[in-house]
Amino acid sequence: MLPLYMMAMIGFTARKLRVFNQHANQVMTQLMLYVTLPALILFSLQTTYSIELLIDFIWLVIMSIFVLSLSVFIAARLRKKAALPNEQKSVYESLIIFGNQGFIGFAVIHILMAEQGIIYLTIFNICYLILIWTYGIYIFTMHDRSVNWRMLFFNPGILSTLVGVCMLFLPLSWPDIILTTFEDVGKMTVPLSMILIGSFLADIRIKDFIQYGKNKYIWIAAILKLMIIPLSLLVFIFLPVPRSLIIVAILTAAMPSATTTSVYAQKFGADTSFASFGVILTTLLCFITLPIIYTILQWIQPFISD
Template identity: 35%
Template sequence: MDIYAQITILFLIMLIGGYARKKDILNETLERGLSNFLLNITLPLLVINSFDFNFSKDMFNNIILALIYSIIAFIIAIILSNIIFNRVEVGRREVLKFCGVFCNCGFMGFPIIESIYGKEGLVYASIFNMIFTILIWTYGVRLYGGKSSISNLRSLLKNPGILSVIIGLFIMATPINLPSVIKSVIEIVGGMTTPLSMIITGSMMAGISLKAQFKNKSMYLGIATRLLIIPLVLYIITLAINLKSVPASSIVIIEAMPVGATASIFSQTFNREKELSAFSVFMSTLISMITIPIIVGIVV
């Protein structure tokens, strides 16, 4: 499936969510319940499923490289987001930082990487997704909920997002094969994450003032940061230190994805700037129809 088809699917699912909100099938209470279900059930299962691939010793070095590149990519994204949004008012600042750091690496990143680099690329995308998951449940939660959300190691280890990474790593590193029935349940329920997140985002979009958000200059700065600034800076660094390889290119392309729908889900869960985050997801996904092919053309 090509890039444009993937993005079109996103918008059509969002439209279904918007229709459901306009017809009062969905409301704010249901949005919050679905958001909690997504964050605590479907998203962790999606993460576990992403680690279910055949591990080859020949790929070990590239997997380590992908891990290092992913960490570097997130460090760069966090630093740039802190610099760029430092003067934005408190409240919006934290949401824009989140939008700058956390992309749509699952629904859009995975299939696009697979279409370019095949199953090998998916392995590196899964490694990126591992770091993404750890950070979104630590740094991401901290942005929205404050230090108390990750105040101690015990509560962090009980977090479903972190637990899913630990379970996924165990499955990947051991010869244990889950029963086919369990695998199917994990795959089916985890597969609900993308359509559910898009439906929730579309529902949120139906309840916001589009006119007010179109005038929000900081939002456009956030979108430019996510779609262009971060991936281009990362690409320049890989060229400067001669890191051009399939693992490195995979990470750069993933970093060119639009704002992840998790931004609007977290905003709903923590009741922080819901309109800004939902519209950032919408607009960045729309604009990415132009920017992703450009970045892919440069990198590949």
Template identity: 30%
Template sequence: MYEIYAALKRGCTFLSYAITVGTQVFIMFLLMVVGYVVYKGHLFDDEGARQISVFLLKIVTPVTIVVSYQREFDSNLAGMLAISFPLAVLCHLLPIGAGHLLYRSHVADYRDKRMSLVFSNNGFMALPLLQTLLGSVGVFLGSAHIVVATILIWTYGQYTLTGDKRSISLKMIFLNPGTLAVIVGVVLFVSPVKLPLPVFETLKYISALNTPLAMILCGIFVAQANILSVFKDRSVYAMALLKLVVVPIAVLLLLRFIPVATEIRVALMIAVSCPSATSVVMFANNYKTNYIYCAKVVSATTLLSVLTLPFILALTQIAW
């Protein structure tokens, strides 16, 4: 009888959490629809989308991270952040290994497929979910995954696309908006001196733009792609299955054996379960690989994540 009760309780917990996450993801999906409509209605063009992307990347996302660090120093939180960094590395090493195993050099567009599998939309897509489900603590812990991904995309990512170690930009590893924001944030976190209230309130207003702008931009990216061609490509389905289901479940099973706080696990799982990163398209375009394929994957995984994210995160909730 107890086993039946426990099973029913887990089922109710799973359903409740799936509904909660699903509601938030659906709201984000509706914001994506706004982006799709405004692009198709010619209220934004490609240059406008690029400008929004740059504004989010260089201003809004870094400010969101800095705001999450504006808090009194807490040794427990500091310890959780320190643990989050090596775990974020581990969460990237798993898809890196899978990518090299599945997409060898004889596979068409193997460079782009490896990139699409490894890098998640941990900024535009993950930060709004982190803020909604875990509050500023979620953004605080999620920043570890962003920094690790940023370092890897400027090292492993560039080498993957070019095959040339000389293309690795050590300067951009440290002098990029994400890493700089975390450095500034950590200084604020450990220092007794905080930002003046008017400055902090201004940054909070900017931070509040992150969710709507990021989701609208995702909708614009979907609108820029030919949806029919996206779903006619069978390799895109395979990639979406790997990216949105197989890798997250593999990471979930791995984290189950590591005794860390639930907030850390949830923050990492949100980042890992997000669709492929839009930055993959930008890098592929810059290095003249098949960026059209990358755009298809980003579009497909962004749309399908509306279904997979609630499932994976609800599974995360009942796994411990």
């Protein structure tokens, strides 16, 4: 994972030297969400259909439903018990459930497992994408009836995933020139994502850490999101699930809280500062927790089926 840290350091340095400004961060975010990430998904899902792939698909969906259901259950229970203002409760729940599986997730899995890992990650993310654009909005808008639910179908991540899955299971393929274009554009996702994360980290103010760092609920959310909930997927080592699928599922579930939480907080009137700190804190901590998770996975590999 050292190359990822170096990419993030480039982004951090560039932001500190004012090579990037806030507008540049917004442009890079839009570029990844609407161009490079969909291209990477479409390229990665262009593979040969087989019975083995169908079985892998089923296992990944089962693990995704399991970990998301557990996350929703835990987060909803903790939200009710939390002594937080109303504008922070929805943020608290979202920090626990939703991870940065797009930016950091694709970067980490691509480094470790190349295109095959991206196929697994994309399949694992299908349920996640649907949940974050439905339940993710709901927890911020429980009493707001003005939300346009049709936005679900215009999300580039969902659209590219659905198109890619259709191409995966149908006797269809992209022309070589289009597939090559998807490949070249998609390859920009990993470096762009880590450079952007580094740039975000450069904007952190020390006084923000002092203020929100004393909030126990953010730390509870971080521990659950980065360690406890992902490791719950270890129950699948007792089932005939291929090792590579379990590794992808656990590492993906161990990603830091999604930046979408901050976007939703701003859009729907929740506490944006609380949300931003939670996202930044889990992003910083993941540079410690992800190697720990990966070490645990390496240690238990002999007990997982191939």
